[in-house]
Amino acid sequence: MPDAREEARDAQESEAARRRRRAQFLRELHEAKQLRDRVQPRRARAARMRQQMRMRTFRW
Template sequence: MKSNPRAGAGSTDESKPVSETAADRRKRRAVFLRELAEARELRARVQPRRTKERRLREAMRMRTFRI
């Protein structure tokens, strides 16, 4: 796993970079979303039945809110 340089820094304002650009934020968000997708794919391979049930529940929920 990759280490987080800010891990353990606490919730002080000093742990945030002073001039974080939109590009930096987009890069961090892209990494986060990529890792989230990898975790979901792994879960789908390890627990296929639960994944199928979750997908069916989500589809039912989406059908419920459609007009």
């Protein structure tokens, strides 16, 4: 039977592994978005404009 200390250590390791995977995913997502923006500049500009309009009309 594993005791509480071993379970806590496993939970911490899995949490750290999850954070590493998430950080890697976010890095790759950001890189993919940058690549898409370079490849399709007109679409990227339109998306930026839409986002700016969304932020201007957003109410706090």
